[in-house]
Amino acid sequence: MERFYLRCLWVSDLSTQSWCEQQMVYGKELPGFQSAEKAAVLGAGASIHLARELELHDLVNIHTSTKEDAWAVKLLNILSMVPILQSGGTIREFPVFGEIEGVFLVGVIDELHYTSKGELELAELKTRKRPMMPLEAQKEKDRFQVSLYKCIFDAMVKGQVTSASLVHHMKLSPELLLGSQVQKHAHQGGFTVKSFGDLLELAILSLTLSDLPVIDALKIEYSHQETDAVLGTEMVVFEENRVREKLRHHLGYWTGLREPQGVDVKEAWKCRMCDYATICEWRKSGGRRASTLEQPAQKMSR
Template sequence: MAFIEAALSSTRSLLSSSSSSRLSPLSTPPSLLARHASSSHTPPSLASPSAAVRAGDVEDCAPRVSLIKRFRSKKVLSVTDITSTEWCDKQMEFKVVHGKPKKTAAMVAGSNRHTELEKEVVEKIEIQVNSREESWALKFLNFVVGANQLLFEGLTREIPVVGVIQGRWMVGVIDEVRMPIGKAIMPILVDTKTRCTATVPSEAQKRNGRLQLMCYKYLWDYLVAGTFPPGRFFNHFGLNPLYILSDNIKQYTASLGCHAERFEDVVRYYRESCFLLPRSDDQLLLRYELQSDRSLLEECQFAHDAVWLENQVEECLKFWSGEREAAYVTEDEKWKCNFCSFSGICPVYAKASDSKFGHHSSYDHS
């Protein structure tokens, strides 16, 4: 079964105020691929919060501002925003203020591996979208197709999720969801990470991965519990529920067994699909592969911890809302600075440059 590629991977552009015409990748059931390919309109195709040194200890005091208001369109955060903040507040601050650094070879290799895994279960097409309503419609259809694939085949990958956590809208894309037919009654959330060296990840890296999967579990369970609020969603993102969909999107939705004329029809279909799914398993799985040969280095299964997750997200949101200053890494995790693109402008790193930070054999934070 094919699958709609998650438009959530480019959250900023899709949530922007621009409604200019663009192409959005989509997946389609195999029987539809040829039809779309021949169409002239549709070409185929969440450690306890660290008691770290605060930025205010080394920088001039200045009024704190809300980073989410300044740098996140429609005040929505991604799961990556949360995990990046947990990794290092200051690095996250540098990213949003100065821009993301160029991807490293290891990061590119990790992205390529995710694409390979997705292609094992996904066939894509592209459908032109002309508005933010249509961009969101495709995201919801991505979820619908992924949900169907999970129920009938027991596996889906790159499935988009969206929900409200501690009063903030959050989006993400789950790497993999497993529910083996006849073997499992609750979906198991999985995330695969690649490493450029044959070493096991540090505890800090595993902790960050656990946070990521727990965020995904929260969002998944939020959706399948039927708590997604359409009215609040439309209002927050400034979307028109009565927006008339393009013919291409209408046709694609019809191929999934749903008649949709307006954006609200897709949202209703999306919510109905959520109701069909069970909450996810409390056991989550992190996988670590060697980039060079795809060999498995380690699998880490762990239990969801709702209290820990709540505390982590709360601490991250305080940073994003400007309630607290950015924290630097703790002494035992200063090895992270050796791999940070912003170490040259980081006050704490510069002051400690004469001392030796602990080195780890590889960074592989992907």
């Protein structure tokens, strides 16, 4: 994490890592290397997500000039969505964060709603370029992603995510005054706050005192990018021990305990569709460790 100047990890990076760790590392080191086709697919996916988000709420532009302001916007989003969820409504793009297994994780849940049985269900939308369900390996990556969201969300509503932990990991200054646009937006939402710390305490209190349940069900919906037709849905069985074990393995790389690994021989088919196949050290050496950790940080292209 120090090598990449990271204070937290994104859940989406961890799920990419579960596809191929070496590929995820190349993605960080060589961000411009991604094929134009893949970038276009991701861009189209983002547009569909935005369209769904706009079905439920408007977007407001707020100028932020400090990292505290940027976090304040996330906290304001949480504060505006908690009451909707409390009253049985549906929310989209809910920010989640918290320390899990010693590392600070952040992410955004696509959708949370209640089922007809009254269970709190997380729904993750995955768009596909081709009109067919993904292979098992892709589904496994997506299952890991939503399972991590559940770990973080549950910790948030159980009061296990503290303001001290956020301040410590993200190196934030609670006493810093919020920017005028952020303060104005907070005021419009009914919150009289001046400093980042005021808002943080309010958001943490709102999460822990709101009696929100933990997530009961995890659903992934696959849809076709071009037509928006639903290709199928997957209900994910949450296996906490397995998820945490996998997370600890992934964090071994991020905390510098081990070198990055590429795919197993039985998953070598992934290399055929990989943007980095021509330069991949892991692949060239037939599955030995790559040497990226030995490169000096200043040589990285960021």
